[in-house]
Amino acid sequence: NAGVTQTPKFQVLKTGQSMTLQCAQDMNHEYMSWYRQDPGMGLRLIHYSVGAGITDQGEVPNGYNVSRSTTEDFPLRLLSAAPSQTSVYFCASRRGLAEMSSYNEQFFGPGTRLTVL
Amino acid sequence: AQSVAQPEDQVNVAEGNPLTVKCTYSVSGNPYLFWYVQYPNRGLQFLLKYITGDNLVKGSYGFEAEFNKSQTSFHLKKPSALVSDSALYFCAVRRGSSNTGKLIFGQGTTLQVKP
Numbered sequence: 624n625a626g627v628t629q630t631p632k633f634q635v636l637k638t639g640q641s642m643t644l645q646c647a648q649d650m651n652h653e654y655m656s657w658y659r660q661d662p663g664m665g666l667r668l669i670h671y672s673v674g675a676g677i678t679d680q681g682e683v684p685n686g687y688n689v690s691r692s693t694t695e696d697f698p699l700r701l702l703s704a705a706p707s708q709t710s711v712y713f714c715a716s717r718r719g720l721a722e723m724s725s726y727n728e729q730f731f732g733p734g735t736r737l738t739v740l
Numbered sequence: 741a742q743s744v745a746q747p748e749d750q751v752n753v754a755e756g757n758p759l760t761v762k763c764t765y766s767v768s769g770n771p772y773l774f775w776y777v778q779y780p781n782r783g784l785q786f787l788l789k790y791i792t793g794d795n796l797v798k799g800s801y802g803f804e805a806e807f808n809k810s811q812t813s814f815h816l817k818k819p820s821a822l823v824s825d826s827a828l829y830f831c832a833v834r835r836g837s838s839n840t841g842k843l844i845f846g847q848g849t850t851l852q853v854k855p
Contacts, residue, residue, distance in 0.1 A: 665848050728789060732783050
């Protein structure tokens with residue numbers, strides 16, 4: 624298994640541009656999520672999905688959209704990039720949705736480093 | 741609301757000495773607690789977790805963590821540090837009864853092990 628993959632690894636955008644960060648997993652995990660990592664702030668949840676067709680907001684959803692048309696893919700869209708969105712973005716997935724599965728650990732992708740000028 | 745605090749931005753320890761990376765949490769109900777490690781320019785890797793049962797849990801690379809309910813802590817420990825343990829460590833908590841599984845992270849602690 625490739626696990627969780629993310630593309631691109633690096634991206635530079637100008638303010639106002641839009642782009643999509645790609646995330647895919649081949650473990651048939653139901654739960655997928657996007658985090659951003661900023662110095663001194665840990666990881667903050669942007670959006671998450673509990674299955675195909677179902678998404679919900681996390682702690683910091685503004686300026687981002689997601690969709691989940693398949694189990695494998697969970698793209699993150701920046702609608703109009705702003706310098707405040709300069710960050711490292713991580714996609715993660717975990718197995719299961721039922722209450723007793725919420726103890727399963729998450730698997731993280733390698734990250735996308737985004738700079739907005 | 742759930743929260744996690746890692747009170748130390750950086751922990752320095754000499755190789756061969758024991759190490760402790762501190763974590764305290766706040767969550768309603770029973771907590772599910774996790775430790776992850778991040779090496780430079782890499783994603784996070786799972787180290788260990790506490791769900792229920794024995795308060796001392798053992799994980800990857802010789803790490804262990806002790807759950808203390810009265811102190812709401814989940815400190816990461818290792819009896820003898822290696823230079824290769826130098827990395828960024830994150831503690832995380834999830835509310836046990838939540839089936840949507842939102843995981844809340846601390847701000848991270850940089851561990852520096854010197855030869």
